Structure formats: C-alpha cells, structure tokens
Amino acid sequence: MNGMLFGMPDLGHGRSRAINAENPTGEKGRGGMASSVLGKSRKGSPCLRNIKSGDTVVLADIKGCGVITHIWFTLFPKTTDADCFVFRDLVLRMYWDGEEAPSVEVPLGDFFCCGFGKECKVTSMPILVLPVRGFNSYFAMPFRTGAKITIENQHRNTVPEIFYQIDYNLYDALPEHTEYFHAQWRRQPITTKGEDYVVLDGVKGRGTYIGTYLALQTLERYWWGEGEMKFYIDGDTEYPTICGTGTEDYFGGSYSFAHQENGRTVEETYSTLFMGYPYYSNRDDTVHNEFHNDDVPPMRGFYRFHIPDPIYFEQDLKVTLQQIGVGHGGLFERQDDVTTVAYWYQEAPHAPFPPLPGAAERRPR
Numbered sequence: 001m002n003g004m005l006f007g008m009p010d011l012g013h014g015r016s017r018a019i020n021a022e023n024p025t026g027e028k029g030r031g032g033m034a035s036s037v038l039g040k041s042r043k044g045s046p047c048l049r050n051i052k053s054g055d056t057v058v059l060a061d062i063k064g065c066g067v068i069t070h071i072w073f074t075l076f077p078k079t080t081d082a083d084c085f086v087f088r089d090l091v092l093r094m095y096w097d098g099e100e101a102p103s104v105e106v107p108l109g110d111f112f113c114c115g116f117g118k119e120c121k122v123t124s125m126p127i128l129v130l131p132v133r134g135f136n137s138y139f140a141m142p143f144r145t146g147a148k149i150t151i152e153n154q155h156r157n158t159v160p161e162i163f164y165q166i167d168y169n170l171y172d173a174l175p176e177h178t179e180y181f182h183a184q185w186r187r188q189p190i191t192t193k194g195e196d197y198v199v200l201d202g203v204k205g206r207g208t209y210i211g212t213y214l215a216l217q218t219l220e221r222y223w224w225g226e227g228e229m230k231f232y233i234d235g236d237t238e239y240p241t242i243c244g245t246g247t248e249d250y251f252g253g254s255y256s257f258a259h260q261e262n263g264r265t266v267e268e269t270y271s272t273l274f275m276g277y278p279y280y281s282n283r284d285d286t287v288h289n290e291f292h293n294d295d296v297p298p299m300r301g302f303y304r305f306h307i308p309d310p311i312y313f314e315q316d317l318k319v320t321l322q323q324i325g326v327g328h329g330g331l332f333e334r335q336d337d338v339t340t341v342a343y344w345y346q347e348a349p350h351a352p353f354p355p356l357p358g359a360a361e362r363r364p365r
Contacts, residue, residue, distance in 0.1 A: 099349070
C-alpha cells in the first residue's frame with residue numbers, strides 16, 4: 001500500500017516532501033535553514049508564534065499532484081484557565097484542488113478525537129494522540145492540482161506557539177476515480193426527543209465512509225447507549241440499509257463500558273486500532289487543579305474507524321444516531337448533548353457544509 005490507507009492504489013515511488021515552520025513551502029533541499037543562537041541550521045524557526053485571536057494562518061499551500069500521508073501538531077502547553085478550550089477554539093480547514101469551500105472543517109481537538117477542549121491519549125490506526133498533546137493523523141489525503149491547510153484562532157487569547165509538520169508525496173498523476181478526504185463537525189446541545197441526531201447528510205456522489213468521533217454529554221439519568229447508528233445509502237428514505245444494535249455496540253463495547261467496584265460504577269476507557277473510548281470525566285478542573293466541580297454532565301469521547309470495514313456509497317449518504325436509553329421502566333427517548341465528527345472520502349465536488357457554529361456555541365457545558 002506504499003504507506004497509504006483506505007484503499008488507495010500503490011502509486012509507486014513518489015517525491016517525498018515535508019512542510020513545517022522552517023520550510024513552509026516544502027521545497028527540496030531547503031529544510032532547517034533558519035539560524036538560532038547555536039548558528040546556521042540549528043533549530044532557528046521550529047514553530048509559528050503568537051497567533052492572535054481572529055487570525056487565520058496558512059500552514060500549507062502545496063502546488064501540484066500528490067498525497068498527504070501524515071500530519072503532526074502540538075501547541076504550547078496551557079498556562080491559564082482561559083486557555084482550557086483552546087483545542088475546540090482552533091479550527092482546522094483543508095481545501096483540495098483550489099476549491100473555495102473546505103473539505104475539512106473541524107475544531108483541532110475534535111479532529112484528533114479529543115473533544116471538550118481536553119486532550120486524551122488515542123492510539124488508533126489513523127489518529128494518535130501521544131503524551132503530551134502530540135496530535136498525529138495518518139489519513140491519506142490526495143490532491144490533483146494543489147492542497148491548502150489553514151488553522152484559525154477563534155480563541156479569545158493569542159496562541160503562543162504552534163508546532164506542526166505535514167508530510168506528503170508528489171506524483172505525476174492520480175487514478176481517475178481517486179476519492180478526496182473529508183471531515184465535518186456537528187453538534188446539537190440538546191437533541192430533539194424522538195428524532196435521530198444527524199451525523200452527516202447532504203453527501204452526493206460516489207464515496208466511502210470511514211469513521212465517526214462522538215463527544216457525548218449525557219443530560220438525563222440511566223443508561224444512555226441504546227440508540228442505533230443508521231446509514232442511509234443510495235436512495236434510502238424511511239429505513240436505512242445499515243442499522244446497528246446500540247451506541248456502545250457501534251463503538252465495540254457491550255453491556256455499557258463499566259464494572260462495579262465496592263458498589264460504585266467505574267468507567268473503563270480503552271483505545272485500539274479501529275475503535276475506542278479514550279476519554280471519560282465528570283469533573284471540571286482548572287489547569288492548576290485549584291478547583292474541582294463534580295456536578296458537571298459526564299463527558300465521554302468515542303471513535304470508530306471503518307478501515308477494515310468501509311461503508312461504500314455510489315449516489316448519496318446520510319448517517320444518523322438515535323438517542324435512546326433504558327431505565328427501570330424499559331426503553332425511553334432521551335435528550336443529550338451530542339457532538340460528532342464524520343470522516344469520509346468522496347469524488348469531487350462535495351456539497352456545501354452547514355455553517356460551523358461560533359466558538360462560544362462549540363464549547364462544552
């Protein structure tokens with residue numbers, strides 16, 4: 001597979017390049033040229049500095065044909081309480097082949113399966129988040145004439161430093177039916193009772209659905225995970241072609257994600273190649289742990305990557321998730337705070353995305 005994922009053909013040897021703050025254009029033979037106090041080519045410009053509130057920075061503007069194979073980010077460590085939502089206040093966007101509307105528009109943390117403005121350890125196949133806040137993506141991202149990646153600071157404070165590297169290979173051409181990488185963020189702070197939450201809709205054309213990230217804050221008592229994941233494929237209307245058996249089942253678990261210890265329910269998080277539950281918290285802590293609030297709605301983060309089990313569509317796709325719970329009286333319709341990222345590939349062009357809510361509307365409870 002030549003290091004590329006998700007059904008892309010082996011393109012043979014490409015011309016390997018990398019973009020970072022020291023070589024922002026990825027030019028051959030021009031990496032690490034900046035000078036420091038140690039002298040020429042001694043780590044003189046390792047990061048972007050002082051990204052002001054409201055600024056959008058172009059991380060990469062690649063010309064030509066190729067495939068992005070790896071993206072790495074890290075940020076200057078959080079130092080104040082005001083910085084606690086910075087991962088959701090930074091918006092990552094990606095554009096292929098000169099398109100005006102982005103094919104990827106997701107808060108930085110959520111793209112890397114870290115919702116709620118908090119980092120957590122993720123060790124999946126396409127996404128890895130490693131101590132401390134090392135964000136890695138191995139999604140293959142092809143382009144024919146160019147690729148542009150930007151990050152917008154919608155945080156109220158200046159971000160002191162952003163370190164990054166974008167690794168890619170250049171080729172003479174891509175196969176005719178190569179599909180482009182897409183990712184879309186959605187949130188419903190209070191779901192509508194009896195109506196399925198929409199993970200993805202409006203997708204037209206031929207493509208492959210390859211992943212879901214779910215950041216869930218439960219707003220009602222009792223077990224929350226009976227809702228089924230549904231995939232409406234190629235003209236499905238009232239009923240989907242693929243319908244799962246429950247939320248915890250979709251993410252690989254069963255009978256909740258917990259065990260009992262001395263009469264207490266203990267959540268069991270996990271992170272595997274294709275599915276995981278890497279984050280759980282019912283505490284709202286400041287950076288310096290000077291204040292603990294234990295009455296916040298529990299926060300849970302899950303991922304499922306359809307890499308060995310891709311979901312193909314030829315004409316259109318809609319993905320939804322039910323909000324159904326079970327208690328002493330049996331099944332019941334719930335209302336919760338649901339956030340998702342959908343990851344998929346499709347042939348160009350893509351339909352316009354719904355407007356991304358502002359930073360204040362994206363913040364967790």
